[in-house]
Amino acid sequence: MDELEKNMPDDFWRKVFDEAAETPPHRVWDAIERRLDEPDSTKILPLWGTGLASSRPLIWGTRVAAAVALLLVGWWAIQTLPSNTPFSSTKNSQLAQHTPKSNPASSSQGATRTEQADGAKSSAHTPESVVSAAEPDAKPATKTLVPTERQQLSPFKPYPTNNALAVLTSKPRANKAVGSTLPMTTGQLMQVRSVAQMPNTEAVQALIASLTTSRAVATQADAANPTVTIAFEPLSGRSLSLREFGQIHRIVWFRPAEPELTPETSQSRQKSRDVWASASVMPGSFNPMVAVKSASYASVGSASLDAIKASTTSQQNVSSRPNFSVSYQAGAGVQLSEHWSIESGIGYLAGRSTIETPSPLSSASLQAGFIQNSSSSNLYVDALRNSIHRSDLAYAVPQSNYANVSNSAYQNSYNGQLRQVLTNDYQYMQVPVQVGYQLRPKKKLSLALLGGIITNIFIRNTVDNQLEITAKDGVYRPVSLAAAMGARFRYRPTRQWSASVAGMYQPSLGLGTQSESQVQTQPTTTGMSFGVDYHF
């Protein structure tokens, strides 16, 4: 019969072990009794039960979800925890800082120890620091624990006969070291005699491991009575578990001393506050959206742009078309938070536009009799001239003429079919203040949404190289506001330099001319900005 198909138990082995019995230690029943006294609060979800719960997709889905959750938690822990200095690099400095004067209680919390430390460095150990030391090593390494401990503790031979009494308590788990007393000396922590009294090397491991998570309080007796009593208070929450299998014999959860968190936080905040200076040029289009007041709305005073457009369109008096413009800007910005930034600067805008304006009828021109410069006679230029309030200007016109130009009857004296095309060169100084919201912060290629206010300071407007209107003429508002909105890509190949491309739209907030001016503008700038940034 093939034994692999139908098994017949080996009678020899079976008989031997059928009657074999070995009384377990009393601690097993004690532990069972303690567990039975505890409330059975563990609820088991029947993920491996019958029906739908036993289906493989559900089980695997649960596993995948748990794995993802663990990865997220791990990632969060890595992100939030400060970068730990490798234990091997910190322990020596910590060892060097220990002096025999160190407080036993305080040293028990901060001190760390390694059995691989050489004798020279271990000479700085205090007995207390040794007792409270951490030992995150694998099981094979612990076999060399005894001689190494002797080397480390040799400098403390002034207390060679000091006896210590270690009392260990633990969780309900039946551990051989639990509840036992361990005679040992502070100068020679693990003498052979002590080890021999332990049940086995695993128990020694248990003791050493428990020492790593224990707070030790040592009281040194006087010289006459060299007995030292060390009471160990195990930290709650984790019982000892020494498993022997495979390559990993023991996992020791160890967390080295951490630096203060507050300084690191402040440093990181300072580091994340990026400050930069930028220079950019923005070619685009500039449309002043010019209109000449007519009598119908001149009396209203503050006409809206729509009213201007409607009136202008209906009367076909003046129309403006955008033309090429360019603005130069130097600025600086600062990162307020991970996403938000604020920036400002100063710029210069040179905007050109084209105006189509009706020419005057020849008879009307003669009848009007107030135009001094016939070469520039058209509705737009006349309106500009009549809006000038400077008394020292040679071609300043009386206020009475203003009413004439805005009068519909006067405007009818211009020939709507005969139109002149004029170029206007506007010049502004600009002071933008805008905030940015980073959509891709701290990336090499970042994207930010920009929004803010631009203060436009009017410098001059040159009409067809013949008429120059400055801020002193009282036609244009010396200061006007415009909104700014756009999006900016920034490529930052190095830590200090970056290049940016931004699309901007800057509509004016209100009129660019004085309320009493016969010409009204509401400029709008659209363009693509190219810049370089230097990050400090």
Place this chain on the structure above:
Amino acid sequence: MQDDYALVEGCRRQDRSMQRLLYERFAGKLFVVCKRYVKDPDEAEDILQDAFVKIYRHIDSFRFECPLEAWLKRVVINTALKHIRKQKPWEHTTDVQELAPVLPQADESLPTLNYQYLLQLIQELPPGCRTVFNLYAIEGYTHPEIAEMLDIAEGTSKSQFARARSLLQQKLQSDGHPAEGRPR
């Protein structure tokens, strides 16, 4: 001595004295079972502890369909297997096809050896071999059953058993015991 029925009924009432009696009556044998499956005595104590806690908490599920000792042993074995499964001792194992030609046979020339010596031999086996040997040679499970219990391939169970017997034979020979097993 209390009979099994009285013991079970007492445990169902959570009578601590009856629980203690049940423990004292079966803990010795069950402790050896634990020690057959794990080498570390501390681990064996842990398994025994876990198993008895399970027994007391699920004693209601025992309906005398089998002898009480068999049920208790089954609980202990399942607890031990659960413990062993976490350690995955069957990784990097070889299937039986590679080891079948050297399968040793049962050795019947060891009647004088005591259980401590044999227990030590079993404990020195690699964990995977030890588990399969216990389940197959002592508990009497078949390889398909073992494969299902341990969530391994049937071939893996066979190869582990073959390796266990080979190692045991070598150990017995090295200790001076004749290993003149004959085909069973």
